[in-house]
Amino acid sequence: MNKMEDEVIYLSAVTELLRSMVNYQLMTVVGKGEHKNVWFETSVHRQFFFITLVDFLSQTDPKAPVPSIPYLQAMNNICDAPSFEVNGSVQKLKKAVIAFRDWLREEMTVDAWLPSINLQVEISIPRYVVMKIVGNLSKHNTLRSVGVAEDIQRYLQKAGKSVELYQAMLAQGDFYEIFYEDVCAYHASTIAEFLNGLTWGIQDYLAPEYTRSYTPPDSDELPMYRFQYPEEIEHPYAKACYWDLMNLLRSGPIFPPFVVTQHLKIEGRY
Structure with missing residues (x-):
């Protein structure tokens, strides 16, 4: 795998993980303006959220076709040397990665x-x-x-x-x-905000690549859209991940951007 192929594989996996944690089946964003928070459908849904979160905070499988590192570290590496940046498109993603990483380290x-x-x-x-x-x-x-x-x-x-x-x-x-x-119940809404921010960061970062790649249907007889692979992506697995990633971008993030209430971000409380 070359650098771009690695990046596509990580981004595809991360986007799928983020969508498995932040979606309408698990949660609802309630409230207005600066007083939003997240409600989980049931305690089981909240438990699944944290089970999946620990996977996101863990290392990738050493048998996978990319270097075994934590997903968040992979995102940080991508932001430091992005393959698809156009006119600063990676900046929102970089800001989201750093903010979540620093919060987790506190x-x-x-x-x-x-x-x-x-x-x-x-x-x-x-x-x-x-x-x-x-x-x-x-x-x-x-x-x-x-x-x-x-x-x-x-x-x-x-x-x-x-x-x-x-x-x-x-x-x-x-x-x-x-x-x-107690602790995780208090922070769940804030974590969901961070994860949704990462999703939007990926969406904005790759928007220029999606625009370049997306090819609409040729005719009514051939109603399938296509994606044009970058020349650097040759490996079949990387190509499959690229196609999946572009499809996820096509549908867009599940939730619009949101910021949860400051009452759930009181400094010194956990």
Whole structure:
């Protein structure tokens, strides 16, 4: 794969992931003006949202035909050296990637009571770690999430509370209740805003390429539109991803751009 083929494969996968998290089947954007927030259809839909989010924050499969890196890092790399930029079209995407990345890296402080191990502790932990813990605990039980228990053990140690691994495993339910039912419920609307911003960033970045590539039907007898591949895209898999990506651009983002209320972005609260 060459650089452009890698980029197309990442962008296709990211766009599909974003649409699986931000869509009308999972959520509704409610409110007006500066007082919007996101409502999930059910608690199961919200849980699926965070399960998919942990995939988005994880690395791609090392057996895939592109380098194995986190999706968000792949997006950052694309913004640094874009293959399809025209007149600054990548700038909105770059801004969206940096904003979400920086937000995820910020540490939150949570005063947590862990009744399973009779422990009161104040934990400082990056938001992206919280999202990964919640996503993994949403889809795995205790014996399939020992890695999560090791993360919990490490951050308890950082807070000055040494526990055995089995204690960290026992505390997983407490962590899930605190992080999922409280912290992640508070941040869900903000995360949806970030993800929707990424979707629109990709749409704007690739709009010139879509305009160049899209070929309308030749006649009433041949009513199929076509896309003209760039010369650099030769590999069959990259071509398939390019076609899928252009089709996603053709339909456009599911939600219009939105900004959620500042009441869900209070500084110092998680």
